Amino acid sequence: MTESPTQHEQHEQHDKPLRIAYSPCPNDTFVFDxxxxxxxxxxxxxxxTFADIxxxxxxxxxxxxxxxxxSYAVLPYVLDEYALLPCGGALGRxxxxxxxxREPGTGADLTGKTVAVPSEKSTAYLLFRLWAAESVPGGVGEIVVLPFDQIMPAVRDGKVDAGLVIxxxxxxxxxxGLNCLADMGEHWERTTGLPIPLGAIIAKRSLGAERLRQLADATRASVRMAWDDPEASRPYVTEHAQEMDPAVADQHIGLYVNEFTADLGENGYAAIRGLLTRAAAEGLVPALGPGALSFGTLR
Known part of the structure; x- marks a missing residue:
């Protein structure tokens, strides 16, 4: 029997490799190896495709x-088209x-100062804005977006007054030779008791609920395979780690790949909702619609 065009197109779509973009950082290459x-x-x-956040x-x-x-901070802008997968991302404590x-100080020292950030829609910047609202009287000055690997040299060389790093x-x-003026995660955990939501894995809703479940299963399986045989991923991690010391790469993976990477779970979803609800209340992001974080729900 001849396949209808619709059936044929569906088969072609399932055979075609899916286009995915993530960072060359060790946690992502470890997870997806x-x-x-x-x-x-x-x-x-x-x-x-490898790309900065x-x-x-x-x-x-x-x-x-x-x-x-x-970044979890971008979810309110994209959840009509993308679904949040319940695994593969970066949350933790x-x-x-x-x-x-360059010099030790307090939040007050950032008043009117220039701060480099990795993205204006990064979770890091959202956490920074929530912290600065309480800790920087009068607010910071200019915000400059730089690739994350250029921020520390810019602070060291005096091109900016401070840098928000990830x-x-x-x-x-x-x-x-830099000093840690404040830890955004420590502030978040102290004020909320929740883990820190950093990076999310999202997939097109148009792929369909069954396909989205398959992608979540594949992500979770890839994570568990990396845990079961860490040496298998080492060549991929090393290749893309931008001359990072292997010991630092291992620390990076140990910190950012954890139980929330395998499954967001109740605490993971609570952290995401907590961050985005609090940010929306401050007018920093649009409010999430009902069920926006529900996995596999097609709208």
């Missing part, structure tokens, strides 16, 4: 790519963004 290299049984193929946030807002690693300066900078900022 098994899937990206075809070792997850039954998982669709992936066409991988500010780039992937923009891709999501433009509806580009099938699957993306983005003791892993928040840091505000770095990723492995938590382990390496002393190498630049």
């Amino acid at each position: 098994a899937w990206a290299h075809g070792r997850v049984p039954g998982a669709p193929g992936l066409d991988v 500010d780039i992937t946030n923009g891709m999501a807002e433009r509806g580009e790519f099938d699957i993306l690693k983005v 003791g892993c928040g963004p840091l505000v770095l300066t 990723h492995e900078a938590r382990f390496t900022y002393q190498n630049y």
Whole structure:
């Protein structure tokens, strides 16, 4: 029997590799190594693009790519088109963004000062704005967006007064002679008791509920395979770790790949809702609609 065009197109769509974009950071390459290299049984193929978080946030807002690693802060702008997958992302404790300066100080010292951030729609910047509202009288001055790996050199060289850093900078900022003025994660955990929501995995709702469940299963399987055999992912992690010290890469993975990566769970979803609800109440992001975080719900 001849397939109808619709059936044929559906088969073609399922055979075609899915376009995915995530960062070259160790946590992402660790998580997706098994899937990206075809070792997850039954998982669709992936066409991988590496991009900094500010780039992937923009891709999501433009509806580009099938699957993306983005900041949780961008979710209110993209959840009509994308669904949040319940795994694969970065949440945790003791892993928040840091505000770095050349000299020790307090939040008050940032009044009117220039601060470099990795993205204006990053979770790091959202956490910073919530902290600054309480800790920087009169507010900061100019905000400059820089790729995350350029922020510490910019602070060190005096091009900006302070920098909001993410990723492995938590382990390496002393190498630049910098001081930690404030820990956004510590502030978040102290005021909410919740883990810190950083990066999310989202996928196009148009793929359909069944396909979205398959992608969640593939992501979770890839995470567990990486945990079961960490050495298998090492070449992929090392290749893209931008000359990072292997010990720092291992610390990075240990901090950002945890139980929330395998499954957001009740506490993970509570943290996400807490962040976005609080930010919406402050007028920093649009309010989420009912059921916006529900996985696999097509609208």
